[in-house]
Amino acid sequence: MTASTALDWYAWHAPYDELVSPLTRRLALVQDRVRAFLDTAPDGGLRVVSLAAGQSRDLLPLLIEHPRGADVRARLVELDPRNADFAEGAALSARLAGVDIVVGDAGLVGAFTGALPAGLVLACGLFDTISPGDVPTTVATLPQLCAPGATLVWTAGALPAPLTATVRELLAEAGFTEATIDAGAVTPDGADAPVEFTVGTAILTGPPASPVAETRMFQLR
Secondary structure, X not given: OOOOOOOOOOHHHHHHHOOOOHHHHHHHHHHHHHHHHHHHOOOOOEEEEEEOOOOOOOOHHHHHHOOOHHHEEEXXXXXXXXXXXXXXXXXXHXXXXXXXXXXXXXXXXXXXXXXXXXXXXXXXXXXHHOOHXXXXXXXXXXXXXXXXXXXXXEEEOOXXXXXXXXXXXXXXXXXXXXXXXXEEEEOOOOOOOOEEEEEEEEEEOOOOOOOOOOOEOOOOO
């Protein structure tokens, strides 16, 4: 997640520790998609990048438990140093030598220099935390992060339905073919209405693009 003066992005992760919450349900779906990528990936090294990675609860537990975890070289970029410290602690305790955690601006392609092209790109929670006006540029730039045939896992939670549909349309225009799309809803304790979320997986079937370090995908807020 991104750092913000309006929202404490470290505290934002607290619902992950609840038995049932919109975040835990969404996380389970994301982990299923990451696990499927690891299950079917070809032999050899695997590159993964995570944009605004937060505490990396979507990726790090799978790298710890999955037989292919040791094959992964991951770049996690997160602006909030507290979240980065959390992720680093988890990676160090599990001796995940291939995980590189960077405190920085994931909106710049240059934050991923040395980690590209990636076979798996995680944009989980990203579209909820950037300006809607940055969504088209972000999606159009994603092929700069990708290896041929790369898998993208993305989520949307608070986005209105029209914007979620727009993300899917923009991905198609950028050369991604939708593989899976799952929607769910959970009513948190004490809430009057359910919180909806979407988890999507897309495969880059179009051509990747050469990364340009100066390219800005989105402005952190």
